[in-house]
Amino acid sequence: MDETRQQDSPSAQRSFHPQKYAPAKGPGRRVSKEEAGNPHGKPSKSMGTRGEDQEKGTGEKGMHDSARGRSQRPSGTKDASATTGVDPQDPQGMRSAG
Template identity: 75%
Template structure:
């Protein structure tokens, strides 16, 4: 097994002693006219619903609210076959079935 040794690294010493080796701070940058004040502009009114309002239920057909679940009290729910869309629904609703002929 080789002998472990540490190489001399003078830059490491300079890195950990910036007060002694680092140059003095410069003047900084000047703030432009566009940046001064409120650079992000004026706030806008949100057009979407709040999460609390969205969680009250969509009212979609076939979707059922089962109330809050667990310690976090997150909303939960189920949906029946009428809520599924697709080519081959497993249990199509009676009003949408077509008669053969």
């Protein structure tokens, strides 16, 4: 069996003791006139739909809300009336109300 030994690594000593080996901090950067104050302007109102409201579904024709698995996470299916194409077909076991 090979003998296991640890090699001396001076870079590891420098890496784990930056207060001793790292150079002092510089002056930092200058903040420009454009960045000073509030650079992003006024906050805007969110236009997205809240998660609580997304669960309710869209009510679009051909779309069906369902729950998936034991966790009952929201899911959904669609039938041929919600599909665009040359010859939309309903999935096996589903019939469109026509």
